[in-house]
Amino acid sequence: MSHSDHKPPHVPNAIEAFGVWLKIGLLSFGGPAGQIALMYRILVEEKRWLGEERFLHALNYCMLLPGPEAQQLATYIGWLLHKTKGGLVAGLLFILPGAAVIFALSWIYVVFNDVPFVEAAFIGIKAAVLVVVIEAVIKIGQRAITSVQMLALAIASFAAIFFFSIPFPYIIVCAGVLGLFFGKLKAAQNGENNAPAVNKNPATVIDMMESAGELLHTHPSFSRSVKVFLTLSLLWLLPVLLIWLLVGGESIFFQQSIFFSKLAVVTFGGAYAVLAYMAQQAVEVFGWLTPNEMLDGLGLAETTPGPLILVTQFVGFIGAYRTEMNLSPATLGFFGSIVTLWVTFTPCFLWIFLGAPYIERLRANTQIAAALSGITSAVVGVVLNLAIWFGMHITFKKLNEVSLLNLSLKIPDPASIDFVSLCLTVLAGILLLWFRLGTIFTLIGCAGVSILFTVIFRGF
Numbered sequence: 001m002s003h004s005d006h007k008p009p010h011v012p013n014a015i016e017a018f019g020v021w022l023k024i025g026l027l028s029f030g031g032p033a034g035q036i037a038l039m040y041r042i043l044v045e046e047k048r049w050l051g052e053e054r055f056l057h058a059l060n061y062c063m064l065l066p067g068p069e070a071q072q073l074a075t076y077i078g079w080l081l082h083k084t085k086g087g088l089v090a091g092l093l094f095i096l097p098g099a100a101v102i103f104a105l106s107w108i109y110v111v112f113n114d115v116p117f118v119e120a121a122f123i124g125i126k127a128a129v130l131v132v133v134i135e136a137v138i139k140i141g142q143r144a145i146t147s148v149q150m151l152a153l154a155i156a157s158f159a160a161i162f163f164f165s166i167p168f169p170y171i172i173v174c175a176g177v178l179g180l181f182f183g184k185l186k187a188a189q190n191g192e193n194n195a196p197a198v199n200k201n202p203a204t205v206i207d208m209m210e211s212a213g214e215l216l217h218t219h220p221s222f223s224r225s226v227k228v229f230l231t232l233s234l235l236w237l238l239p240v241l242l243i244w245l246l247v248g249g250e251s252i253f254f255q256q257s258i259f260f261s262k263l264a265v266v267t268f269g270g271a272y273a274v275l276a277y278m279a280q281q282a283v284e285v286f287g288w289l290t291p292n293e294m295l296d297g298l299g300l301a302e303t304t305p306g307p308l309i310l311v312t313q314f315v316g317f318i319g320a321y322r323t324e325m326n327l328s329p330a331t332l333g334f335f336g337s338i339v340t341l342w343v344t345f346t347p348c349f350l351w352i353f354l355g356a357p358y359i360e361r362l363r364a365n366t367q368i369a370a371a372l373s374g375i376t377s378a379v380v381g382v383v384l385n386l387a388i389w390f391g392m393h394i395t396f397k398k399l400n401e402v403s404l405l406n407l408s409l410k411i412p413d414p415a416s417i418d419f420v421s422l423c424l425t426v427l428a429g430i431l432l433l434w435f436r437l438g439t440i441f442t443l444i445g446c447a448g449v450s451i452l453f454t455v456i457f458r459g460f
Contacts, residue, residue, distance in 0.1 A: 012047070072091070080218065125300075125443055127424035149182045174378075176371040184370070225354055263312065303440060399413065420453065
C-alpha cells in the first residue's frame with residue numbers, strides 16, 4: 001500500500017460529484033458487469049468514496065430490486081453522498097447519454113435501414129449479440145449454479161418459459177420461494193450464522209461522513225417513506241393517467257406506458273432476464289416490431305453507454321413510429337421514446353429512495369440472500385431461453401410451428417439455414433469467447449466483416 005493510500009479521502013462537493021457521475025455515464029459501456037467494474041475502479045479505488053464491503057453490500061441491495069442494478073447502484077451511492085439530489089444526478093447521468101444516442105440511432109435505423117451498407121452491418125451485429133447472450137448464460141451460470149438444487153431450478157425455469165410459456169413474473173416468484181427453502185435447508189445443515197463482515201478498509205468518504213453524523217438521511221423514517229412513495233408514485237403513474245385521458249386507452253402510448261410499467265416491476269435479474277419476456281410481448285402480442293428488429297435494437301443498446309435495458313427505448317420508438325396518427329413518424333417515435341423511458345426508470349428511483357434505508361438492515365440476512373440465489377438460478381434458464389430464441393431467428397429464415405405432447409412449439413426449418421449469419425456467429429464466438437476482445441470490438445468486427453462480405457460477393 002502506498003503512502004498516498006493513508007491520506008484522508010477528499011469529500012466531493014456537488015459540482016465535483018456531477019463531473020464524476022457524468023464521466024461514469026459517458027463511459028458506462030459493456031453491460032452491467034463492465035459498468036459495475038467501472039464504478040468500482042472510480043468510486044472505490046480512485047476516489048475512495050466508499051469501501052469495498054459497502055460497495056458490495058449496496059450492489060447486493062440493488063440486485064434484490066427490479067430494474068438495472070448498475071444504474072440503481074449509481075443512484076444509491078449518489079444518494080448516500082448527497083441525499084436525494086445526489087441520487088437523482090447520479091441516476092439520471094447514468095441514463096441520459098445512452099438515451100440520447102439510442103434515440104439518434106433509432107431514427108437512423110428506421111430511415112436508412114434499407115441501405116445495403118446499414119443492412120449488412122446489422123446482420124453482423126445480430127450474430128455478435130447472440131454470442132453476447134450466450135456469454136451472459138455462461139457468466140450468470142458460473143455464479144449461480146452452486147448446487148444440484150440450483151441446477152434443477154435453472155432447468156425447470158428454462159422448461160417453464162420455453163415449453164409452457166409461463167410468464168416471467170411467476171417464474172421469479174416461485175424461484176425466490178424455492179431459493180429461500182433450499183437456503184434454510186443448507187443453513188440448518190451447516191449451522192450458518194448471520195454475522196456481518198467486518199470492514200477492514202481504510203477510511204473512506206462515507207466512513208468520515210458516518211463518523212461525523214452526516215448520514216442521518218439514511219436512517220429509516222415512516223413519514224419520509226410515505227412522502228417518497230406518494231411523490232414518486234405520482235410522478236410515475238400520473239403521466240400514464242394523462243395519456244389515457246388525452247389519447248385514450250387504445251393508443252399505442254397508453255399501451256406502452258402500461259406494458260413498460262409492468263416490466264419495470266418484474267425486471268429481477270437484470271436486462272437479459274427480462275428480454276425474452278419483453279421480446280415475446282412486443283413481437284408476438286403487440287406486433288410493434290419483428291424478431292430481427294428486436295435483435296437489432298439489442299445490438300444498438302450493447303454498443304451505447306448506459307444500462308442495457310435502454311433497448312426498451314428502441315422498442316418504444318419503433319412501435320410509435322409506425323402508428324397512424326396526425327403527427328410525423330419522427331415525432332411519434334420521439335414521444336414513444338419519452339413515454340418508455342419515463343415508466344421504465346422512474347420506478348428505479350422509487351425503489352432506491354424508498355427502500356434503501358430499510359433494506360440496509362437486511363445486509364447480513366442469509367434468508368434474503370438465499371431467495372436471491374434462487375432467482376439468479378432461474379435467470380440462467382430464462383436467459384438460455386433467450387439465447388435459443390435469438391439463435392433460431394438469426395440462423396434460420398423460417399420457423400415451422402409443430403405440436404408436441406399438446407404443446408405448440410416453433411422449430412427451425414433446416415432448409416432455411418442462413419450460412420452467412422451462422423459463419424458470423426462462429427466468428428463472434430471466436431472473438432468474444434476465445435480471444436476475449438470485449439463486446440464493443442466484437443460487435444464492430446462482425447459488422448465490418450458482414451459489410452466486407454456484402455461488398456465483395458453481393459455489391460451495392
